Amino acid sequence: MDMKRDYYEDVKHFSSGVMLFWFAALMIFLLLYPFLFKNYYVYVANYIAINIIVVVGLNLLVGYTGQISLGHAGFFAIGAYGTISLMTLANFPFFPALICAGLIAACFGFLLGLPALRLEGPYLAIATLGFGLTITTIIGRIDILGGRQGLHAPDLIIMGHHLNTDRQFYYLVMAIAVLLVFFARNITKTKVGRAFVAIRDAHIAAETMGVNLVLYKTMAFALSAFYAGVAGGLFAFVLRFIEPELFGFFLSVFFLTMAVAGGLGTIAGPIAGAILLSFLDLELRNILNIPYVGEWLKALSTSYFSLTGVSNIQFIVFGAILIAIMLFEPLGLYGLWIRMKKYWMTWPF
């Protein structure tokens, strides 16, 4: 049903008028979103948009190029600290600072990509994991970056306008997110994207066909790190305050969870995964206030677990999601969607 008959059909932005319609509808919805919802949900949308940027970038690396990364929180931290310190210490305006921070993260991504050329599987996993932990440790020891006390974000001024509230910030974040998602979607349709997929599927075969492994593997790392860096820069302004503990191993795992839950190797999947899991993450923090579930959980907790209530419940839920996906639907939400679509299109057969 999704058969592509020629190259131009494959690279078309919208496969049909229906798609164009839904895309326009989505854009209008995103434009009107701040007027439709409460302030808190605008904050949630910002948070989700930032996670979407990271996860789409991570998916370029994990899903398309097939390289595992357990250290994306490191790039995220570089972006966040880079943006703020460029603005406060070097008096950069916001956009150059954000882009520079993204590029710094990309440089680190390139450097991490170099050893990754020779590593695979568990070796790559531990190298990236170590990178993430090392970055946060180093940042925590540099006094000019606030050390363990953390950093406050400066006022955000773009072309004379102060962006103070989540509502004002929303359009900036959303515009960047849409732009970067589009860029990622387009890059997968180019020579670069095809090279990534070839490396993932069979890197020896790809090399024999003339794909430059050194170039494309490091490029995948750099590109993915750039996404994480830009997202980190935005994150610093959504949170207004950053400290090294925010960027631990579990943040990397959280990013990976979102990519996997959505479906690796697709563009729509990670977006869906990011939306679902970011929302869950924020909701699970005050799960006890949710009717029925909260009361049941409280009763369970007092009779079998601790009296102080539920802590770290999101760990359990995310772990369960990860396992459930790997056990039942390795393609994640995207795979589920494909299966549903197929079922209804051929119904009643």
Next chain:
Amino acid sequence: MIDFIQMVISGIAVGSSYALMALGMVLIYKASEVPNFVQGEMALLPVFIAYMMIYSYGYSVFIAFFGALFFAMILGCFLEFAVVRRAKNPNILGLIIVTIGLEMILLGLVSWKFGADQRIMPFPISSYSSVMIGDLYISTMDLVTLFVALAIMIVLFLFFRFSKFGVAMKATQQNPTAARLMGIRTNRVKMVTWGISATVGTVSGLLLAPVIMEPYMMWNPMLKGFAGAVVGGMTSLPGAVFGAYIVGVVEHLFGGYVSMDFKAVVAFAVIVIVLCVKPSGLFARHYVKKV
């Protein structure tokens, strides 16, 4: 000079607990080809079970410890049987994700039940006493850890060399298909491998518990054990032990001579350097992949 020897000895003592974790990791990596992120938590849960047996049910320390080891065996077997084996698309990324998922669940359960408070595990030996050999101070706990680690290594060596099941395990790791054709139930062998690995990890957890006991206690030993295993090549048991000792010693020397601040992360610098020179570790036999 005396400082140097002192540091090396404490490095070796710390390295022993890393070595036990590394052994567990390598056992599982050889059986299921997955870097086992749940290794630390497979040890964490039994340690807290032992704690509960002592404080809530009043068992003696030794019974509680044996209970914990037994529980670890069951837990490891259960995780393999119920989860890891069922993974639909068992490539390396998928299995890493499964083990991370398991890790989060177990960690979540333990921190839900016990909270983040620091606890103290009763132990027959005080963690503050020390013996003096010449001019060197060695804490008794370190000495015990060292000897227990050595004992476990010897037991594992004998097990793999002389017991029928150990040989079956080696056969399964080397060539699962051939092993199955020879009448070995490879699934069952893998399951028991997970159990043994969890037990070995739990020993290390029980030895750490008198010093530090909280839900994140196994996280650092697990990472360092993983690092050691990678240095040693992920597929070689003596290599893993050696790698773990290297990590422990380098960490202590770095902490003593260069910078205490970066002591925790120097292990990763070591592995990146080692991996750049030898991409599959120091002791791995290199297999050429056929296309």
